[in-house]
Amino acid sequence: MKAIALVPAYNEESTIEEVIDHLRGLNLDSVIVDDGSSDKTSEIAKRLGAIVIDHKENKGKGEALRTGFEHILRNYPDVENVVVVDSDMQYSPRDSLKLLNPLNNGADFVMGYRNWESVPFRHRLGNFVWRTAFNLFFETKLKDTNCGFIALSRKAIEKMRGTYGGYIIENMMLVRALKNNLKIEQVPVSVEYKGKRGIASGIRVVLGCLIFIIREGIKYQFNKI
Numbered sequence: 001m002k003a004i005a006l007v008p009a010y011n012e013e014s015t016i017e018e019v020i021d022h023l024r025g026l027n028l029d030s031v032i033v034d035d036g037s038s039d040k041t042s043e044i045a046k047r048l049g050a051i052v053i054d055h056k057e058n059k060g061k062g063e064a065l066r067t068g069f070e071h072i073l074r075n076y077p078d079v080e081n082v083v084v085v086d087s088d089m090q091y092s093p094r095d096s097l098k099l100l101n102p103l104n105n106g107a108d109f110v111m112g113y114r115n116w117e118s119v120p121f122r123h124r125l126g127n128f129v130w131r132t133a134f135n136l137f138f139e140t141k142l143k144d145t146n147c148g149f150i151a152l153s154r155k156a157i158e159k160m161r162g163t164y165g166g167y168i169i170e171n172m173m174l175v176r177a178l179k180n181n182l183k184i185e186q187v188p189v190s191v192e193y194k195g196k197r198g199i200a201s202g203i204r205v206v207l208g209c210l211i212f213i214i215r216e217g218i219k220y221q222f223n224k225i
Contacts, residue, residue: 007086108153114144
């Protein structure tokens, strides 16, 4: 089945070439959504022959994904599977085929899961809270609920129309997958953390995502009654 890589990017001129080169080595074409970058991200990607969609202003990862999904659905009728790849090399693009392979065997939505021993304590703690709450409310046994390395079938992408948000986007897509009875699988992926979020910002993200999970989880349980 034909697959393509969707890469949301914001000010990633230092890594975008490496990402595209890795994907090309896997025979994957790249659709880059440059989300209002002020650096040369878009220019570099275009020079390398990637398809580039430019947002005039920064709108966030959720909007970048929505733009990319709509572009692929509209312009690539022969593409059956899409892998979402980070532009900052936090996740290795070389793992893309690991996520795409289950789609060829019946899965609809594949999310990577991280080795928590390689994740900084603060991130590990926040993800433990999110993962525990998500599995409790949605009665799942997922190993990771917030990994941004995701592969989707065309059927799944159709169900993701209207997604929005930044740090809640992975949870939102998981919720959409569950509500639409999509087959979800997970595969291990490598991760490397390069930057640090401020404490206040980190707390805000953890609480915001947790509130989203609880709110959507209550709705999910209520609709089952």
